Amino acid sequence: MAYTAEAFQNEFLALGATEVNAIVTVTSSGAEGGRRTGASEIIIVDCSGSMQAEGRMPAARQAAKAAVGCIDDGVHFAIVAGVSTAQQLYPAPGELAVSTPETRAQAIGAIDRLQASGGTAIGAWLKLAHQLLAQRPGDIKHAILLTDGENGEYKGYLESVLQEIGGSFTCDCRGVGTNWTVPELRKVANALLGTVDIVARPEDLTASFTQMMTAAMGKTSGDVQLRIWTPVNARVRFVKQVEPQVTDLTGKRVEDGPRTGRYPLGAWGAESRDYHVCVDVPAGVAGDEMLAARVSVVEGETVLTQSLVRAVWTEDSALSTRINRQVAHYTGQAELAEAIQAGIEARKSGDDRTATVKFGRAAQLAHESGNRATEELLATVVEIEDAATGTVRLRRKVDAADEMALDTRSTKTVRVGRAQ
Amino acid sequence: MTDCPHCTDERAAGAAFCESCGRPLATGAPLDVGTDCGACGSAGSVATDGYCDNCGMLAGRPRDHAEADAGPVAAAVTDRGVRHRRNEDAMWLAVRGTEVDVVVCDGVSSSADPEVASGTAAEAAGKALALETGVAAAVRAAAEAVAALAGTGDPRRAASNPACTIVAARVREGEIEYGWVGDSRAYWVPIGAERAEQLTEDDSWATHVIAMGADPQAAWNNPQAHAITAWLGADFGVVEPRTGTLRPEAPGVLVLCSDGLWNYYTEPAAFAEVVLASVRENADLVSAARALVALAVEAGGADNITVALIPIV
Numbered sequence: 001m002a003y004t005a006e007a008f009q010n011e012f013l014a015l016g017a018t019e020v021n022a023i024v025t026v027t028s029s030g031a032e033g034g035r036r037t038g039a040s041e042i043i044i045v046d047c048s049g050s051m052q053a054e055g056r057m058p059a060a061r062q063a064a065k066a067a068v069g070c071i072d073d074g075v076h077f078a079i080v081a082g083v084s085t086a087q088q089l090y091p092a093p094g095e096l097a098v099s100t101p102e103t104r105a106q107a108i109g110a111i112d113r114l115q116a117s118g119g120t121a122i123g124a125w126l127k128l129a130h131q132l133l134a135q136r137p138g139d140i141k142h143a144i145l146l147t148d149g150e151n152g153e154y155k156g157y158l159e160s161v162l163q164e165i166g167g168s169f170t171c172d173c174r175g176v177g178t179n180w181t182v183p184e185l186r187k188v189a190n191a192l193l194g195t196v197d198i199v200a201r202p203e204d205l206t207a208s209f210t211q212m213m214t215a216a217m218g219k220t221s222g223d224v225q226l227r228i229w230t231p232v233n234a235r236v237r238f239v240k241q242v243e244p245q246v247t248d249l250t251g252k253r254v255e256d257g258p259r260t261g262r263y264p265l266g267a268w269g270a271e272s273r274d275y276h277v278c279v280d281v282p283a284g285v286a287g288d289e290m291l292a293a294r295v296s297v298v299e300g301e302t303v304l305t306q307s308l309v310r311a312v313w314t315e316d317s318a319l320s321t322r323i324n325r326q327v328a329h330y331t332g333q334a335e336l337a338e339a340i341q342a343g344i345e346a347r348k349s350g351d352d353r354t355a356t357v358k359f360g361r362a363a364q365l366a367h368e369s370g371n372r373a374t375e376e377l378l379a380t381v382v383e384i385e386d387a388a389t390g391t392v393r394l395r396r397k398v399d400a401a402d403e404m405a406l407d408t409r410s411t412k413t414v415r416v417g418r419a420q
Numbered sequence: 421m422t423d424c425p426h427c428t429d430e431r432a433a434g435a436a437f438c439e440s441c442g443r444p445l446a447t448g449a450p451l452d453v454g455t456d457c458g459a460c461g462s463a464g465s466v467a468t469d470g471y472c473d474n475c476g477m478l479a480g481r482p483r484d485h486a487e488a489d490a491g492p493v494a495a496a497v498t499d500r501g502v503r504h505r506r507n508e509d510a511m512w513l514a515v516r517g518t519e520v521d522v523v524v525c526d527g528v529s530s531s532a533d534p535e536v537a538s539g540t541a542a543e544a545a546g547k548a549l550a551l552e553t554g555v556a557a558a559v560r561a562a563a564e565a566v567a568a569l570a571g572t573g574d575p576r577r578a579a580s581n582p583a584c585t586i587v588a589a590r591v592r593e594g595e596i597e598y599g600w601v602g603d604s605r606a607y608w609v610p611i612g613a614e615r616a617e618q619l620t621e622d623d624s625w626a627t628h629v630i631a632m633g634a635d636p637q638a639a640w641n642n643p644q645a646h647a648i649t650a651w652l653g654a655d656f657g658v659v660e661p662r663t664g665t666l667r668p669e670a671p672g673v674l675v676l677c678s679d680g681l682w683n684y685y686t687e688p689a690a691f692a693e694v695v696l697a698s699v700r701e702n703a704d705l706v707s708a709a710r711a712l713v714a715l716a717v718e719a720g721g722a723d724n725i726t727v728a729l730i731p732i733v
Contacts, residue, residue, distance in 0.1 A: 229473075230476070231474065232460070232475050233475075234476065281476070284477075287506050289477070290471075290475075290477050290478065291469070291471035291472075291476040291477075292476065294471075308469065
């Protein structure tokens with residue numbers, strides 16, 4: 001079995017209790033005899049006028065070239081130059097190139113022609129990527145989006161594009177500099193099941209692009225989904241990916257027959273991710289055992305692995321009050337991400353009191369759960385006087401890049417009992 | 421008979437319950453995929469993992485329905501019934517040639533872990549019967565085992581002692597020795613007789629007041645009728661089982677059962693009729709026991725039902 005799923009939970013509920021929580025760890029060995037399907041790859045580079053600043057354009061060219069160098073032979077690919085419209089830089093418009101040493105050299109030559117001029121139209125860029133990738137049904141589809149500014153399209157256009165293309169390919173987003181907005185790019189990454197991060201210094205772009213492309217080339221399954229069955233009169237309250245980062249999948253549910261829904265997980269390689277499943281069930285009586293959810297990892301109609309989430313009602317409070325360690329940990333990690341984002345919002349709107357409270361709670365949670373990376377990022381925005389009690393002071397001067405790094409990486413979590 | 425899957429002790433061969441580990445050799449019909457759900461009534465909704473595809477409830481536990489089949493020598497069936505969420509009855513049946521050891525226990529629902537009490541008692545008594553020390557000793561062994569439960573496992577057991585009833589019998593060369601505590605009964609039903617002979621006398625409130633001269637009809641209709649006045653459990657103190665022996669002069673059937681069955685056939689004539697009819701009309705003993713359980717279920721199944729049938733020729 002290439003995939004395994006394991007549920008961690010306290011199945012014992014007090015009489016009258018109706019909320020069932022479980023953490024389901026899905027692991028793939030990536031061993032499917034190599035890639036079973038083709039792969040296609042789109043690199044989108046923002047070429048708006050602002051990219052001239054701080055030596056971003058040469059760095060972006062450098063990074064795009066490095067990414068092209070990482071594309072495996074036989075993978076279909078294209079490069080899109082992002083200005084006020086989407087322009088295909090390589091190969092000929094409307095086509096995808098097949099990766100060979102020759103085509104990669106041609107693509108690198110084309111990248112040298114990239115010049116910064118024009119505006120930012122992320123919706124249009126993604127739409128072109130979607131059209132190009134649509135030529136390759138069955139492929140593992142991936143795109144890299146680099147931008148340095150706020151989207152300039154009319155309000156609501158990007159959202160409508162995401163609505164239309166969501167789930168059709170995976171897109172990793174990177175913001176360079178500090179003039180782009182974190183929530184906007186996070187929205188894109190969430191809709192397209194990708195990652196979002198800040199590359200504060202242009203010279204770090206190459207490493208970032210290389211890492212993304214290498215990860216994309218390691219994917220062995222293109223469209224993996226979580227299928228969740230729940231009993232009649234039960235409701236899935238939420239499904240969240242909680243490791244390696246927090247992503248809410250609840251709204252991505254697609255009905256799949258009676259009492260069953262599918263949630264897209266995107267492309268998979270050799271990796272392990274954790275999901276928090278919360279189900280409301282009708283209350284049972286003492287001694288009742290109910291299947292609260294059947295969680296399957298599926299690709300198309302193939303069930304790769306399955307795990308059961310149970311509920312057993314008991315009058316024994318010693319059993320029902322035990323909180324599962326995994327559930328507690330990830331509930332804390334999700335709260336940590338929310339606290340950081342709320343703290344940043346509050347600070348922006350000048351509400352220092354709320355910001356201090358939120359950041360204080362975040363510092364406490366990060367410290368308790370051993371999420372040192374997040375704690376260090378927090379320390380760039382607040383002075384942590386006592387992490388254990390959540391006593392913090394807002395820093396008067398905060399570097400914009402530091403705050404954006406904290407914002408984008410607020411969703412990064414750590415596994416239980418695993419120091420970073 | 422199959423060999424006990426849990427223990428390869430050869431003594432288990434020929435026993436409907438393994439004597440060494442006490443596990444039933446036959447746990448009734450396996451929960452077949454596609455059976456109807458007992459919780460929500462959906463037809464054919466039980467999935468491969470044993471849960472209902474509609475309401476999610478576990479289709480059943482092994483103890484919800486168990487059968488012990490010792491061919492023509494003896495058979496016993498226990499069932500959850502309709503009202504109770506779980507089966508708090510337990511049984512033990514071991515057979516060597518024509519020798520039979522049989523135990524039926526009924527957990528006291530108001531105590532903690534009654535199903536553990538009955539299971540423990542049935543096993544302890546069954547194992548003791550195999551040692552040939554007699555029925556009284558077997559019942560005492562069961563009493564000790566149940567009393568010990570209060571100090572183990574779940575802390576709530578100390579506050580509400582696990583408790584159960586017991587009726588045990590051993591058949592040796594045509595002689596029946598029996599003993600009991602509580603209101604699980606043993607009957608002797610001669611073939612062709614009009615009335616069943618109740619061998620045991622319930623340790624219950626109704627029996628007690630009737631013995632004092634109360635009107636039987638009124639006593640049985642009292643809500644307290646089934647309150648037992650003796651049981652196995654840490655809060656009862658020293659158990660003195662009542663015992664008896666019977667050497668039948670004509671062929672008949674020894675029946676051990678919990679109140680889940682006899683409560684529907686309180687009249688000795690009705691009890692004899694239903695037992696003899698089921699033995700007559702079914703191809704084998706285990707089917708006859710199953711039919712008796714089914715009748716109790718159809719009559720309402722208000723309690724767990726256990727019945728053991730041992731023909732004596």
